[in-house]
Amino acid sequence: MEVLLPRSLDEALDLAAAHPEAVPVAGGTDVMVEINMDHARPEILMDVSRLSELARCDREDGQLFLGAGVTYTRIMRELPEATALVQASRSVGSPQIRNRGTVGGNLGTASPAGDALPVLAAMGSEVVLVAAGGRTRSLPWDAFLTGVKRNALEPGELILGARWRVPRGPGSFSKIGTRTAMVISVASVCLQIDDDERTVHVALGSVAPTVIRAPEAESAVAVALDRAGAWDDPAATIGAADAEAFAELVAAAARPIDDVRGTAAYRRHACRVLARRALAWALADRRAEAA
Numbered sequence: 342m343e344v345l346l347p348r349s350l351d352e353a354l355d356l357a358a359a360h361p362e363a364v365p366v367a368g369g370t371d372v373m374v375e376i377n378m379d380h381a382r383p384e385i386l387m388d389v390s391r392l393s394e395l396a397r398c399d400r401e402d403g404q405l406f407l408g409a410g411v412t413y414t415r416i417m418r419e420l421p422e423a424t425a426l427v428q429a430s431r432s433v434g435s436p437q438i439r440n441r442g443t444v445g446g447n448l449g450t451a452s453p454a455g456d457a458l459p460v461l462a463a464m465g466s467e468v469v470l471v472a473a474g475g476r477t478r479s480l481p482w483d484a485f486l487t488g489v490k491r492n493a494l495e496p497g498e499l500i501l502g503a504r505w506r507v508p509r510g511p512g513s514f515s516k517i518g519t520r521t522a523m524v525i526s527v528a529s530v531c532l533q534i535d536d537d538e539r540t541v542h543v544a545l546g547s548v549a550p551t552v553i554r555a556p557e558a559e560s561a562v563a564v565a566l567d568r569a570g571a572w573d574d575p576a577a578t579i580g581a582a583d584a585e586a587f588a589e590l591v592a593a594a595a596r597p598i599d600d601v602r603g604t605a606a607y608r609r610h611a612c613r614v615l616a617r618r619a620l621a622w623a624l625a626d627r628r629a630e631a632a
């Protein structure tokens with residue numbers, strides 16, 4: 342096996358153009374498992390973990406750009422304001438995995454169980470791709486994630502990072518697994534309130550071929566918040582029936598399957614419970630901030 346060790350993004354992109362079959366490796370926490378289990382035997386690996394251009398984390402004009410090579414440990418240390426992303430990062434694997442694993446790797450693997458992905462979906466993020474000559478293109482998260490472990494990356498391209506507008510309002514990520522730590526999610530939910538846009542975004546992981554949003558639930562809860570006057574007065578809240586209807590719509594948006602980690606019925610139930618909790622936390626945070 343040949344291993345390419347580029348020292349700059351330009352060099353990496355030239356190598357990727359010359360060897361489109363080369364498999365990029367960032368933290369290697371997915372790639373090396375595939376190789377160790379003999380599920381893949383790439384002829385060429387390209388280490389992208391040393392590229393400082395992928396390790397950037399920039400805040401600009403109310404937007405956050407998260408480089409593909411930023412690890413979960415760095416997110417936890419350096420982005421405390423990105424609450425949901427920090428919570429998702431904390432839930433990934435073990436400290437060793439979080440020290441090596443990156444959001445770019447999560448996007449590259451494109452598993453519906455990737456824990457960073459519901460956060461990127463709830464934020465309505467764009468995935469930025471780059472190719473030789475510095476050609477970049479940005480795809481909305483749902484155009485990038487095309488299926489189970491499939492994405493829109495073309496040969497010769499690298500993931501530069503993801504970008505989103507930072508919303509003003511509370512948000513959270515939570516997941517259910519078969520145990521409490523070191524676990525692939527059976528279902529996960531990211532909920533984000535945007536007080537400027539007066540919207541609630543909800544994204545689900547592990548319950549469909551890709552991460553999905555729950556648009557009917559999002560609209561229904563935004564209307565309920567409006568009816569309750571909660572957009573103008575964070576101390577106001579919605580009734581139990583509206584919260585339950587929201588959780589029901591989130592569960593209805595899921596398209597789960599039965600597999601070794603859980604049944605479709607359990608996953609749908611998990612979505613209902615996680616959604617109800619996430620909404621309660623977010624509304625409590627808004628009330629606490631207003632008090």
Ligand SMILES: Cc1cc2nc3c(=O)[nH]c(=O)nc-3n(C[C@H](O)[C@H](O)[C@H](O)COP(=O)(O)OP(=O)(O)OC[C@H]3O[C@@H](n4cnc5c(N)ncnc54)[C@H](O)[C@@H]3O)c2cc1C
Binds near residue numbers: 433434443456457499
């Ligand atoms: C023990 C263990 C526990 C885990 N627990 C979790 C968990 O709880 N939650 C979770 O979501 N995941 C988990 N994972 C999976 C893995 O850690 C994550 O998916 C992680 O985000 C992968 O990042 P990486 O940098 O290690 O990716 P790598 O293994 O280096 O790469 C993964 C894929 O992305 C591609 N890639 C990486 N960077 C780029 C780039 N810049 N441009 C183009 N392609 C790129 C690679 O070619 C490959 O296809 C676990 C893995 C292990 C081994």
